[in-house]
Amino acid sequence: MIRSPAGTGVVEKGAIRSHYDLATPFYRLLWGPHIHHGLWSEEDAARPVPLVSPRAAQEHLTDTLAALGSVAAGDRLLDVGCGMGGSSIRLARRLGCRVTGITLSGVQQRWASMAARWAGVADRVAIRRADAETVQFPPDSFDVVWSVECTEHLFDKETFFRRAASWLRPGGRMAICAWLAADDADRPGPRGEVEAVCEAFLCPSLGTFADYRGWMEGAGLEVVGTEDWTTRVERTWEMCDARVKRLGLPWVARFIDRRQADFLDHFGTLLGAYRSGAMRYGAIVARRRS
Ligand SMILES: C[S@@+](CC[C@H](N)C(=O)[O-])C[C@H]1O[C@@H](n2cnc3c(N)ncnc32)[C@H](O)[C@@H]1O
Numbered sequence: 001m002i003r004s005p006a007g008t009g010v011v012e013k014g015a016i017r018s019h020y021d022l023a024t025p026f027y028r029l030l031w032g033p034h035i036h037h038g039l040w041s042e043e044d045a046a047r048p049v050p051l052v053s054p055r056a057a058q059e060h061l062t063d064t065l066a067a068l069g070s071v072a073a074g075d076r077l078l079d080v081g082c083g084m085g086g087s088s089i090r091l092a093r094r095l096g097c098r099v100t101g102i103t104l105s106g107v108q109q110r111w112a113s114m115a116a117r118w119a120g121v122a123d124r125v126a127i128r129r130a131d132a133e134t135v136q137f138p139p140d141s142f143d144v145v146w147s148v149e150c151t152e153h154l155f156d157k158e159t160f161f162r163r164a165a166s167w168l169r170p171g172g173r174m175a176i177c178a179w180l181a182a183d184d185a186d187r188p189g190p191r192g193e194v195e196a197v198c199e200a201f202l203c204p205s206l207g208t209f210a211d212y213r214g215w216m217e218g219a220g221l222e223v224v225g226t227e228d229w230t231t232r233v234e235r236t237w238e239m240c241d242a243r244v245k246r247l248g249l250p251w252v253a254r255f256i257d258r259r260q261a262d263f264l265d266h267f268g269t270l271l272g273a274y275r276s277g278a279m280r281y282g283a284i285v286a287r288r289r290s
Contacts, residue, residue: 064283
């Protein structure tokens with residue numbers, strides 16, 4: 001695991017909450033209702049311009065993770081770090097899942113709740129403002145614990161996985177997508193690249209595939225699948241960068257809050273870390289032993 005460097009770059013929970021409170025409208029404008037990478041086929045990702053749109057590629061990521069995690073009709077699903085409710089609403093609509101979404105951000109809580117009403121799934125989607133590191137659920141509450149690009153922001157990932165595993169019924173699944181440090185990133189060059197991403201994107205640390213496997217297995221889960229999607233998702237950052245420049249977002253964002261706009265300047269840092277091999281993007285699915 002690579003941690004955000006101590007000092008000026010130290011990440012605080014309050015800063016993560018403020019970031020999502022302030023930046024959510026920018027994410028919506030820039031990238032749509034899902035705040036996560038798009039997933040293209042290898043062939044499409046290699047084209048100068050992929051044929052599949054970013055929105056469809058984001059939905060494809062959600063659907064592919066749902067298939068890997070065997071998310072089934074009517075499952076009780078906890079969406080940890082639910083953003084604007086992109087996954088929660090799609091899984092409620094397509095599969096009839098009964099979803100509890102949690103987010104640190106009050107703005108996102110209201111946004112996602114409203115979006116669920118507009119989508120006609122308010123009876124199956126409940127969004128709460130809660131911290132995944134302290135929220136309590138009774139044991140065996142869920143068939144699936146789902147989290148797309150949130151565990152990067154958690155301070156004690158090992159404890160989170162232990163607690164989250166207890167919320168699953170025996171045989172329940174955990175389905176995660178995460179930004180990862182490469183297994184061999186703990187060397188001066190790659191370490192610096194990962195630290196720069198942690199600092200710019202408010203991640204206290206980034207784990208490796210091996211770290212996630214260890215945390216999940218230590219929590220009594222059996223890892224049933226891991227996928228490295230790095231080359232299929234990295235185009236996301238070129239596209240975001242082009243859109244940001246076209247829309248003049250850095251100027252608007254800086255006018256509102258300089259610190260919160262920092263991430264807009266660091267899309268190249270993230271893309272560089274994927275391309276140099278310092279970072280990976282992974283999907284990991286595990287099952288609670290019966
Ligand atoms: C990159 S966004 C991903 C949003 C959503 N999963 C999606 O794919 O559209 C990260 C999300 O994690 C949430 N988050 C970060 N730290 C959290 C915490 N400690 N507890 C709950 N949510 C958290 C943020 O509020 C935000 O909704």
